Amino acid sequence: MSITYREVKADILRQITQGELAPGSSMPNEVDLAASYGCARATVNRAMRELADDGIIERRRKAGTRVRLNPIRQVRLNIPIVGQEIEELGAAYRYALVHGQAEPAPNWLRARMALKRDDRVLHLTCMHYADGAPYQHEDRWINLGALPEAEQHDFSDIGPNEWLVSTVPFTEAQISFHAVQADATIADYLDCTEGDALFQAERMTWLEGQTITFVQLTYRRGHRLTMQY
Amino acid sequence: MSITYREVKADILRQITQGELAPGSSMPNEVDLAASYGCARATVNRAMRELADDGIIERRRKAGTRVRLNPIRQVRLNIPIVGQEIEELGAAYRYALVHGQAEPAPNWLRARMALKRDDRVLHLTCMHYADGAPYQHEDRWINLGALPEAEQHDFSDIGPNEWLVSTVPFTEAQISFHAVQADATIADYLDCTEGDALFQAERMTWLEGQTITFVQLTYRRGHRLTMQY
DNA sequence: TTTCTCAAAAGATATAGACATAAGGCGTAA
DNA sequence: TTACGCCTTATGTCTATATCTTTTGAGAAA
Known part of the structure; x- marks a missing residue:
């Protein structure tokens, strides 16, 4: 199979953590990213959606996607019995x-x-x-x-x-x-x-x-x- | 447009909370659910994936999907500055x-x-x-x-x-x-x-x-x- | 009986294409 | 100049289909 959404996610995250994509900078749109990764737009979408969910990037229709200035630090807390x-x-x-x-x-x-x-x-x-x-x-x-x-x-x-x-x-x-x-x-x-x-x-x-x-x-x-x- | 994944998710959640689907019981597979909701399998998949992520249901390949006996109670905690x-x-x-x-x-x-x-x-x-x-x-x-x-x-x-x-x-x-x-x-x-x-x-x-x-x-x-x- | 192997089942994910929706930005009218 | 409204664009979502992966359970072999 071709590239997975996990690989796309990992690669984008790597670019962000290694400073290739600076906080606050805006990213290419999904269509262009899909073209550059050689995968479908849905694949890029899932990767980006999860990154947004993790508080790493910020997405707005029409405005596009940008790396958050201050990444949201969040944890999942399981409430145990x-x-x-x-x-x-x-x-x-x-x-x-x-x-x-x-x-x-x-x-x-x-x-x-x-x-x-x-x-x-x-x-x-x-x-x-x-x-x-x-x-x-x-x-x-x-x-x-x-x-x-x-x-x-x-x-x-x-x-x-x-x-x-x-x-x-x-x-x-x-x-x-x-x-x-x-x-x-x-x-x-x-x-x-x-x-x-x-x-x-x-x-x-x-x-x-x-x-x-x-x-x-x-x-x-x-x-x-x-x-x- | 047809039914959305949010509606599917909400409907399944309603069935669970209202007791139509008992904790521990197993659910129909994605193909059947898609047929009964009249939507694509991907739509059901996204709804189910999110429910699994929320700790409401449990999914295993081949074994199928079932309502969790003890739903995982979890919160997202934002660590603020x-x-x-x-x-x-x-x-x-x-x-x-x-x-x-x-x-x-x-x-x-x-x-x-x-x-x-x-x-x-x-x-x-x-x-x-x-x-x-x-x-x-x-x-x-x-x-x-x-x-x-x-x-x-x-x-x-x-x-x-x-x-x-x-x-x-x-x-x-x-x-x-x-x-x-x-x-x-x-x-x-x-x-x-x-x-x-x-x-x-x-x-x-x-x-x-x-x-x-x-x-x-x-x-x-x-x-x-x-x-x- | 026990262990191993393999095929089928169900979810996981990829694709291409389409339409929906929100919102920025430009043009026009007041 | 300002306000309104339309057009464009980027993300959001759905469809239909296909392939991959994991896991289970059946059957074969020991």
């Missing part, structure tokens, strides 16, 4: 339900999850262990108005995250990362000192506009979220 | 170089950056302010073996990040996020209390296998990194 995360570390995973209770939503949570005045929530507290050591503390609230079957479910053996993923797999979500100081309770669960800096993720999940669940995931001391790009 | 990040918040950005000095690399850094025994580094400490308030503390080391011109450069006015991005734009990098306790120095710079939990990013950057720079970015108290998916 904690059990898988731990097993990928090569450690044994253990889950424990600490506390589970249906209750009226407290005010701060009502505001945060945009619940109605008399909506009830299922409040779950769980622990996740890696090789027997505390790994993550999970504080979760599930909107029983949106997901009443959660109240009947027994979370002793499988975690709420896994249950939710298999029950309402295709949701919208917002995730945020930040640092918190361990309070006495968390310090106790995670076997650290009160006041320690801990990495925390918060996630809110919607299904068709309805808030399903809000969760705070507090990681053990020293946890890092690492990515390549 | 701090100046842009602050200006996007609608705040005024100010930069200050606190300290800059070329020195032999300390042992811990030599190990971390994989430097040779007598490599020298440029150690820079900078502050980034949003509307006059401390936003981010930057502690950076640049490998002078790989980038000797850094020693001559004056970092008083533009930050090392911006300079690096414009000098060596296309690099490989590893980024990691975690929580740290503010020590006395950092607390002073970021105007917080010693012991406060702070969000910190560490980034190491390579160009063609050579370590270029290592940086610790410590954010002001309460900083959050937020993403939708």
Whole structure:
């Protein structure tokens, strides 16, 4: 076969990284590139589309294609389920339900999850262990108005995250990362000192506009979220 | 025109989210789908390829395509330059170089950056302010073996990040996020209390296998990194 | 039974050609 | 001069067809 779109992509990328195509400079159009590579325009198109997608080049109809002045640095972050995360570390995973209770939503949570005045929530507290050591503390609230079957479910053996993923797999979500100081309770669960800096993720999940669940995931001391790009 | 790949993608996604196609179930092959949508195979292929890329479905030659049991949750995280990040918040950005000095690399850094025994580094400490308030503390080391011109450069006015991005734009990098306790120095710079939990990013950057720079970015108290998916 | 080989199946990609769409730029009219 | 509108151009997408590659499963051989 002739030249592949990967080869075209690699060659263009090489030209850019080696400075043959300067940042900000504009590139030949697809027809000319196809001619010079001796391939079809669709092949060049795919290569260029992926480069644009990677934030390396910028494309506009009629205006043409140019090398980005400041390439967009982006990473893909996989949001793992904690059990898988731990097993990928090569450690044994253990889950424990600490506390589970249906209750009226407290005010701060009502505001945060945009619940109605008399909506009830299922409040779950769980622990996740890696090789027997505390790994993550999970504080979760599930909107029983949106997901009443959660109240009947027994979370002793499988975690709420896994249950939710298999029950309402295709949701919208917002995730945020930040640092918190361990309070006495968390310090106790995670076997650290009160006041320690801990990495925390918060996630809110919607299904068709309805808030399903809000969760705070507090990681053990020293946890890092690492990515390549 | 006929049906677009976006419409095909949207329709398949709808079938999956609405439960017409159950997780784990296998889908018709491209030829059949193209026939049923009344479009070319390439159109279906693009729709399916993007769905696979989004982690919704799983494709294997010969085995066919199936809906993922556990859809991969992934987000794209843009790594912004701090100046842009602050200006996007609608705040005024100010930069200050606190300290800059070329020195032999300390042992811990030599190990971390994989430097040779007598490599020298440029150690820079900078502050980034949003509307006059401390936003981010930057502690950076640049490998002078790989980038000797850094020693001559004056970092008083533009930050090392911006300079690096414009000098060596296309690099490989590893980024990691975690929580740290503010020590006395950092607390002073970021105007917080010693012991406060702070969000910190560490980034190491390579160009063609050579370590270029290592940086610790410590954010002001309460900083959050937020993403939708 | 187990292992190896090979053919078929399904996705992956290339091609040539066509039309669609967005937007820059020029010409014309106010 | 300015504003509007058309024309051109570059990218975006679709079609129809063909070939390539990977993987699986069946059948042959050990």
